[in-house]
Amino acid sequence: MMAVWRVSRLTLLTMLLTAGAAPLTGQLPSSAAAAPRALQLQWDSVAPGVWRATVGAPQRVTLLGMAAMPPRFDALRSMPAVRFPVAPEHIRAAEYDGKVSLRLPLEPHEQLYGLGLNFKSVQQRGTVKQLHVDHFGGTDNGRTHAPVPFYVSSAGYGVLVDAARYITVYAGTAVRRDSERPPQVKDRTTDRSWTSQPAADAVEVLVPANGATLYLFGGPTTLAAVKRYNLYSGGGALPPKWGLGFVHRVPTRFTAEQATREVDDFAARRFPLDVLGLEPGWQSASYPGSFAWDTVRFRDPDAFMAQMKRAGVRVNLWMNPYVAPSSPMFAALQPLSGSHMVWNGIVPDFTLAATRAVVLRHFERELLRRGVSGYKLDEVDGYDRWLWPDNATFPSGLSGEEMRQLYGVSIQRATADAFHARDQRTWGLVRASNAGAASLPYVLYNDSYSHPDFITALVSSSFIGVLWTPEVRSSKTAEEWLRRMQSVCFSPMAMLNAWSDGTKPWSFPTVAEPVREVMQLRLRLLPYLYTAFARYHFDGTPPMRAMALVDGFRAELAETPGTLSSTANPYATATQRDVKDQFMVGDALLVAPMFAGDSSRTVLLPTGRWYDFYTGALAGDGQIITVTPGLGRIPLFVRDGATIPLLTGERLHVPAAGERADLELRHYGMAPGTFELYDDDGTTFAYERGELSWTPLVVTRDASGELYGAAPRVASGKPFSYGAMTWKMMTPR
């Protein structure tokens, strides 16, 4: 018995080991395995420094097609000439399993930035993301409000993968067997230099569709690549001046009377206010929405709007796009909506002209005709458990996935186009965006509330042509309140969103005065901020930008070796120092926010001398400094030779039409320099027809070598709204 058994076991084992054609459970039936099909890439130069290739089958729906305005060719032409920035033979494309796969080369020391609105990290090489519009969920895994499939490299070029799909990007993580430069093989047991992430020599991208469009943007610098991307998208959005004032949103259930009293309160307490935001309660029903004024809370919308106009305050209305049966638009929108509902409201398909016609007609009649200035477009991002599923369908033919990636963009476009048709600039909020959206006059926000995360998002937004506000809502302490207010005043939208908490800027009495001061500073900086946004529009330079986009900034990106811990860090993964808590506003102003609980912080100063904004004193020279600013100040540093123009005196509003506001021109440092001050009428699109001015503010040396500011010469026949301009040399000799 035993002998037979032994033979049987050996026979069984042999059979197992040598089994070929006979299909066993656990093995694939033999059949010819499919192989990937290589795709040829034909590169066309579509603008100076911008190249495009169609990969696989052309797609009906693209991100740029939905979002972008025509490229600003003149501005692109005025940038330095560049060659195709990557070795084209190293860019590969293939199709397999109905999907397109891309591979772009990476040199050993390249750093990558972009790949969506990230909240925890800035440098993205070594990460994997599935880019998917969603409310940020706590991890930079690609699920975010603007999961833009665009990255820039420290080597000075940018890459956009244009597909309205959940694109997966392996940003230098995947190592191919046939890599020309494979990493060194190490033994983890004995080699302390073993790393959990061997360096890969490529970015790999998977697009779950049979085609995509690939764009390359030349540099030569990282900032230049971002500029080309923004210009190719149509240039950045130029806000109306009032959009850069202070924005205050009142609680959901506020009535017209309560809102009016709130506005009066701001004026009485001498706190700046340019925009009042109404939350869902202005509608007769919300979640889903009626888009009709509530007849009790806003009994007389015309009277209310007139009151706001007299107070010099614009009105911004909350909405999400999910339409209630009670809405006047409901019947017309039913055939123009998707298969699924969100919060029991139908989901209009804004990619259809007919949908826009219905909605915009209603908005014109009920809202814009009454003087409403803008919208807060809520909940167009996620979460999955609320929005339509990926298998939803839409009358345009867009799949649930495509619509998810484009919905925020489609509503931004529709509403922005309507304002443009009225020759009226707007400035609003939105919770989802995507590639090509730089020209859309909307600022991203969300429901998260980590102050450090909010600053990281502001930094990361600057790589991908979107804007972000670290809005303030509430705080546990007065210190936290002040620090958050300080930060938000250096962002694209200085906003207190009291939709739920009913806070006011003065809610923490012990810091009410420093809060008022930083709000004042925000208003006074209008000429400088407005110029930064003009640069965004005319030459693609992000108004608030990451340090990685600053010439002369070399971050200490050395790794900190990881400490092995079976519970916290089982692969002893090294951590990389990421510069995510400081940023530039314009070319000259470095902002280093303080977080509650910190009395000091380090600041990384780029190459060259930097001066304290408040005192004009030298702060440092291309070095890391430690500052202890005190509670009342947010650390601000100015580049050597820069001029910051500020409005003078107390400001409760941005300058009104016809008001000639005086300027103080603050020069910093020991170097001469010129600041081109931008101006236009501040509210219409006349600037598109050349109605604008750039006024040089020049500091130069006299015969004795002393610095002095020349009297600015304003071009005649061009709009220039400011009054007297007085130089102030901030740095003592």
Place this chain on the structure above:
Amino acid sequence: MMAVWRVSRLTLLTMLLTAGAAPLTGQLPSSAAAAPRALQLQWDSVAPGVWRATVGAPQRVTLLGMAAMPPRFDALRSMPAVRFPVAPEHIRAAEYDGKVSLRLPLEPHEQLYGLGLNFKSVQQRGTVKQLHVDHFGGTDNGRTHAPVPFYVSSAGYGVLVDAARYITVYAGTAVRRDSERPPQVKDRTTDRSWTSQPAADAVEVLVPANGATLYLFGGPTTLAAVKRYNLYSGGGALPPKWGLGFVHRVPTRFTAEQATREVDDFAARRFPLDVLGLEPGWQSASYPGSFAWDTVRFRDPDAFMAQMKRAGVRVNLWMNPYVAPSSPMFAALQPLSGSHMVWNGIVPDFTLAATRAVVLRHFERELLRRGVSGYKLDEVDGYDRWLWPDNATFPSGLSGEEMRQLYGVSIQRATADAFHARDQRTWGLVRASNAGAASLPYVLYNDSYSHPDFITALVSSSFIGVLWTPEVRSSKTAEEWLRRMQSVCFSPMAMLNAWSDGTKPWSFPTVAEPVREVMQLRLRLLPYLYTAFARYHFDGTPPMRAMALVDGFRAELAETPGTLSSTANPYATATQRDVKDQFMVGDALLVAPMFAGDSSRTVLLPTGRWYDFYTGALAGDGQIITVTPGLGRIPLFVRDGATIPLLTGERLHVPAAGERADLELRHYGMAPGTFELYDDDGTTFAYERGELSWTPLVVTRDASGELYGAAPRVASGKPFSYGAMTWKMMTPR
């Protein structure tokens, strides 16, 4: 000028609102929009109470095809006859955009369980998951070690979507416009009953492929649906008896001498030990692996293995499948591996017979011939930044995505088949699994370390035919150490994994004795545990199971209304009470783990009387009780009328072959009852050929109504290894 301008603006607006065929940026080019194509479902009865339908195109690769053994038809036939459990006309399927979409109906009060190995939640209705093999990342979003696309309903049926793809499941979240029972529309501003998640009447599933296989499993209970699923997968895995002993893994760099001393230490201190685990250091190189014994640390593997055999200890070897150039297998595996590397090692394609041949030949020669008893199959799950990208390709033709979903299963199958061919049972560990894997002798584990999460995972594993161990590694306090050791001793693998920390069970001296006691209890419970696993194999009943699978358990699943907070809960989402911190072992034993810092806890007792395991005292009757067990005890409760058979005396190992270990038969409560005690030879597959016994242990009433235990009658000619059996009536009269 102004008049002209006004007309122009109106004209522009009119153009905008009425634009039809002219393509504007931001709108889709007009074209006929595609629509979803409905798919017919043809249901076949493939086993008693199991129905199958092919949706769309048949797929070459399926989850069950890779994992499952043939169904246990006899056991399925002996289950209650059931009808097709869902209204078939309400099951819909469609194809669109190359993907298959499914819809299954939900009644208003159905609760759902399963959908992968979840760590934070048990009840899954109201969630959205993209089922994707990965190391658990902190959220039950579908990224987990066993993202099994199977769910069971409280209504008593189960659903499996078989596709080796990243399947998205909307478990009652998506509401269709054409729903027959749409939720009530409410105004969030004024209606306190507004909910952020209106009830949907369907589960919707999206499979990113042109086909899938759909299975329905009948009940009539939820547990019965799980049993049918497990039986259809081939029945659960029956471990060798030694697999249910204590498992200790030594630090990575331990040598043979150090490992031997550790084993001796266990014996000297009288701590049980059945399995010694060696970590990466047994190999001459790891990450990537050589799969060859290190010639310094394990200079003489034969001598080491002989030493272990003399000590009565089996050996389990760590490995991950990524093969180093230094491995003897490397050259042969190169053409059998994928396009990408993981930690600089090639990734063998285990779905190919040729790959299995190379690997298993090497394992037989180097490992199994020497007496190695099993493997720990590490890092076959994730994370994305280490494993191959989704666009990787494999020689079998599997895409990176398909391989990700199947890799853990493919290696389990290959290695389990090799042990089976040797007629030698194994018991090991793995970090990834999927549907149909119930018969595979592997227990899941990971790098996380939250004790509550670990218990929730143990609970959730029981719905989906996988096993999980809440392994112990380290602790901050002695209390934590003891509580973790208590928990792991009631799991499928009682293991201390000291790969990094070098801990021993006695590392916390103040609790060394209670630790030893619970390890002893684990060993003494062998007859009871082994019987529970036999039930897993023969009738599909999970050995450790969720309370939701227990008849007479009605969880207080009432919602706690959400408190609105702009920072923490902006949608005032209600939270549902989920029973995730207690579970059953076998039919009779309820385990309620304690977590460090808690001296008391509540326990939900199912309908009927339950008795304290330690004292036999009545604990409660279908109610919620509060217990304060003291540090030395883990709360254990026994069903009225149940018998728990335990080994007697001190146990340092499970009983050896030929050892006749005596039993104490503990009866609890006031009711009669019968426990069918299972036995076989404990190490081979002879049980598959009927070499097994079920011995009834009967407690009945005598003429005076007194309970007494009858002398057990052992069937002759069947394997029965135990010795004297003595009754102990635990509950005083």
